[in-house]
Amino acid sequence: MTMIDASLLEQENETRAKALESDYDALAGQLNRRGIAIETVKRKVSACGVAVPSWGVGTGGTRFARFPGPGEPRDIFDKLEDCSVIHALTRATPTVSLHIPWDKAEPDALKAKAEELGLGFDAMNSNTFQDQPDLVQSYKFGSLSHTDAATRQQAIEHNLECIALGEAIGSKALTIWVGDGSNFPGQSHFTRQFERYLEAAKTIYADLPADWRLFTEHKMYEPAFYSTVVQDWGTNYLIAQELGDRAFCLVDLGHHAPNVNIEMIVARLIQFGKLGGFHFNDSKYGDDDLDTGSIDPYRLFLVFNELVDAELRQAAGFNPAHMLDQSHNVTDPIESLMVSAMEVQRAYAQALLVDRTALGAFQDANDALMATTTLKAAFRTDVEPILAKARLEAGGAIDPVATYRAAGYRQRVSEIRPAVSGAGGGIV
Numbered sequence: 022m023t024m025i026d027a028s029l030l031e032q033e034n035e036t037r038a039k040a041l042e043s044d045y046d047a048l049a050g051q052l053n054r055r056g057i058a059i060e061t062v063k064r065k066v067s068a069c070g071v072a073v074p075s076w077g078v079g080t081g082g083t084r085f086a087r088f089p090g091p092g093e094p095r096d097i098f099d100k101l102e103d104c105s106v107i108h109a110l111t112r113a114t115p116t117v118s119l120h121i122p123w124d125k126a127e128p129d130a131l132k133a134k135a136e137e138l139g140l141g142f143d144a145m146n147s148n149t150f151q152d153q154p155d156l157v158q159s160y161k162f163g164s165l166s167h168t169d170a171a172t173r174q175q176a177i178e179h180n181l182e183c184i185a186l187g188e189a190i191g192s193k194a195l196t197i198w199v200g201d202g203s204n205f206p207g208q209s210h211f212t213r214q215f216e217r218y219l220e221a222a223k224t225i226y227a228d229l230p231a232d233w234r235l236f237t238e239h240k241m242y243e244p245a246f247y248s249t250v251v252q253d254w255g256t257n258y259l260i261a262q263e264l265g266d267r268a269f270c271l272v273d274l275g276h277h278a279p280n281v282n283i284e285m286i287v288a289r290l291i292q293f294g295k296l297g298g299f300h301f302n303d304s305k306y307g308d309d310d311l312d313t314g315s316i317d318p319y320r321l322f323l324v325f326n327e328l329v330d331a332e333l334r335q336a337a338g339f340n341p342a343h344m345l346d347q348s349h350n351v352t353d354p355i356e357s358l359m360v361s362a363m364e365v366q367r368a369y370a371q372a373l374l375v376d377r378t379a380l381g382a383f384q385d386a387n388d389a390l391m392a393t394t395t396l397k398a399a400f401r402t403d404v405e406p407i408l409a410k411a412r413l414e415a416g417g418a419i420d421p422v423a424t425y426r427a428a429g430y431r432q433r434v435s436e437i438r439p440a441v442s443g444a445g446g447g448i449v
């Protein structure tokens with residue numbers, strides 16, 4: 022089943038095919054002079070996918086308000102349809118990452134819908150940062166690190182439920198992010214609190230299926246504003262070490278202190294075999310959850326520079342999961358997610374163009390200027406023809422946003438899906 026009319030897609034591509042051929046040939050010639058085979062880059066870009074977060078296709082919000090757009094998805098099945106539009110046009114998002122309990126549904130129904138739309142499922146995300154109507158214990162003062170054993174147990178059982186549902190639908194990973202922390206100095210005993218977290222996390226890890234991975238995600242602050250239990254990559258690394266071989270650190274680009282060198286954190290985690298994957302987004306001031314590559318595309322490139330470096334030298338245990346994690350407040354979420362998925366591919370393509378032999382020689386010779394210029398030469402290259410050609414050959418759109426608008430998908434679903442109110446807070 023396809024949500025975008027095939028003849029419209031063909032027609033849209035037709036209007037842009039000739040210009041693309043010309044741009045692609047020109048870039049092929051330019052790259053050829055630099056000793057790079059464009060077809061190799063295109064093939065790698067085609068294989069580079071990123072998971073769409075189910076919660077990303079609804080309008081996000083801030084802690085102040087949410088302004089829903091027309092045709093908001095009503096449930097996980099609507100969300101999957103929206104996700105399939107993103108993949109149909111970009112061919113870059115073959116999987117969806119679910120969030121439980123928001124996306125709870127019959128596993129067979131989830132599987133059938135995903136199969137019908139040609140989608141798979143990526144990491145499962147648990148939620149112990151808000152209370153649900155059917156829960157006995159409250160997470161107001163924490164979940165896996167709560168002082169009360171019954172609350173910790175409830176949080177553990179929720180994570181095990183996420184694993185069970187994930188197993189039934191073909192997921193292979195669980196991502197845990199907890200909001201646990203404290204708002205006042207003295208409120209929590211740092212060591213005892215972290216001991217409780219580790220003990221609970223170990224219980225979950227013990228039940229992890231043999232072919233699964235456990236990702237823990239750190240975040241510096243919010244909702245807790247004085248201390249957070251899993252606040253930085255150092256603590257996250259300790260968790261992954263304590264749990265075992267199938268535990269890895271997840272890097273959300275917005276979850277660091279301002280100006281932190283994220284690409285260096287990525288390099289460290291790769292070096293010690295503990296990089297689990299990413300939540301891609303961008304930020305200006307904090308955990309802004311802005312669109313990937315919208316604020317600092319060079320930083321995204323520098324992260325991918327580390328990833329490509331690891332890929333080429335076949336670093337042990339290197340297999341990061343790529344996911345988007347964004348909140349869309351002023352755009353159509355489908356458009357934002359399409360552009361963001363393409364930004365991930367763009368950064369990857371640019372990083373593939375780095376002349377690593379030259380870079381290594383400049384590094385060894387302490388030629389700082391030429392080393393950094395080598396990176397810039399790759400970053401400055403307009404790789405759009407490679408991305409567009411990869412999309413076209415995979416059955417997608419040369420220009421996904423223009424094609425999406427021409428298809429009138431949002432208008433169509435807004436006639437089926439009733440308008441929702443603006444109540445409710447944002448997404449962290």
Ligand SMILES: [Mn+2]
Binds near residue numbers: 238
């Ligand atoms: Mn995240």
